[in-house]
Amino acid sequence: MTDVTVPFRAGHDGYAVFRIPAVVVTGTGTLLAFCEGRVDSAADHGHIDIVLKRSVDGGRTWGPLQVAASNGEDLAGNPAPVVLDTGRILLVHIRAAARATEDAVLRGLVEDADGRRVWVRHSDDDGVSWSAPREVTSQVKRPGWRWYATTPGHALQLGGGRVLVPANHTLPPTGTDTGAEPQYNSGHCLLSDDRGENWYLGYVDESTDGYVNVNETSAAELPDGRVYFNTRNDSRAPGTRADAHSNDGGKSLTEPFRPQAGLTAPVCEAAVLQLRDPDLLLCSGPADPARRALMTIRASADDGTTWRTAFTVDALPAAYSDLVRVDPDTVGLLYETGDFSAYETITFRRVPVHRLT
Structure with missing residues (x-):
């Protein structure tokens, strides 16, 4: 039995680097592993496609690479897939001009038409083929x-049917220097109550106090119906992770994001997943406080209030990750890792549930 496979390796399949993993399991049990295929370099801008590999045996083997979303020679990135109760797979993602560097976008030097815009497409055949992309920017991105x-x-479909996609944004700087870079990040979520046809904004967290600046965020629905959000905090001072809860399906937060001292980590993305049997909230991410390394799954039995180390993969470089329930006995971890750099591969690891309890 193969517990570790490498669906994406830098320099293969026509891409220099693969980054930003996301993974879901379809209604038929097929695993869909998404990521960004960066054609020319590891940069966050340029010619980038969203690529996909499918596994019909629980992640032990993977089919050929497919392009799930492209934007010509520009950027299609940040895949946020979710499997709906109808069997349809939604893929929410970003498109931008190849030249729209992060610095230029932050400084307001990129026209709106070339900037970071939001698109949706779907698959009704288990991820084999995909619809034409449809833009929803005006519904979820404020001027x-x-x-x-x-x-x-991955994104979520909540028990009541609502689709929820965590997201982050920045505001223009205050003052007279309109070309200055904003010094803080902000967070929000996208919501749809009709399975992705129409979208609107849920909570918006735009704290500017330098204490908790919400950035890349993951979410899970708790057994009691609340939504748990866990975010990367770039302000660093009170810690690099913060979390919050919502009682109304993501429309608002019960309290603003607060530092989560139980998750020691570098500044990096992390993923969360709620298991229902056993009742356990998981969080995956690098656990070395100083660098992106030491991929670890932590577990919480109290809805994210406290955390313990449940499974340490190894001490190698590691960065972004995602989690999926493969079957009743197995959790899947899709993560960036390598011997000398975290960006050499995107690797899939099957983790027995009994190792986490």
């Missing part, structure tokens, strides 16, 4: 917002 990114990682 003036500059940087914009979905998740990274």
Whole structure:
């Protein structure tokens, strides 16, 4: 039995680097592993496609690479897939001009038409083929917002049917220097109550106090119906992770994001996943406080209040990740890792549930 496979390796399949993993399991049990295929370099801008590999045996083997979303020689990135109760797979993602560097976007030097815009497409055949992309930017991006990114990682469909996609954005700087770079990040989520046909904004967190600046965010629905959000905090001072809860399906937060001292980590994305049997909330990410390394799954039995180390993969470089329930006995971890750099591969690891309890 193969517990570790490498669906994406830098320099293969026509791409220099693969980054930003996301993974879901379809209604038929097929695993869909998404990521960004960066054609020319590891940069966050340029010619980037969203690529996909499918596994019909629980991640032990993978089919050929497919392009799930492209934007010509420009950027299609930040895949946020979710499997709906109808069997349809939604893929929410970002498109931008290849030349729209993060610095230029943050400084307001990129026209709106070339900037970070939000698109949706879907698959009704288990990820084999995909619909034409449909833009929803006007529904979920307020005028003036500059940087914009979905998740990274998988999105959610809540028990009541609502689709929820965590996201982050930046605002223009205050004062007279309109070309200055904003000094803080902000967070929000996208919501749809008709399975992705129409979208609107849920909570918006735009704290500017330098204490918790919401950035890349993951979400999970808790057994009691609340939504748990866990975010990367770039302010660093009170810690690099923060979390919050919502009682109304993501429309608002019960309290603003607060530092989560139980998750020691570098500044990096992390993923969360709620298991129902056993009742356990998981969080994956690098656990070395100083660098992106030491991929670890932490577990919480109290809805994210406290955390313990449940499974340490190894001490190698590691960065972004996502989690999926493969079957009743197995959790899947899709993560960036390598011997000398975290960006050499995107690797899939099957983790027995009993190792996490």
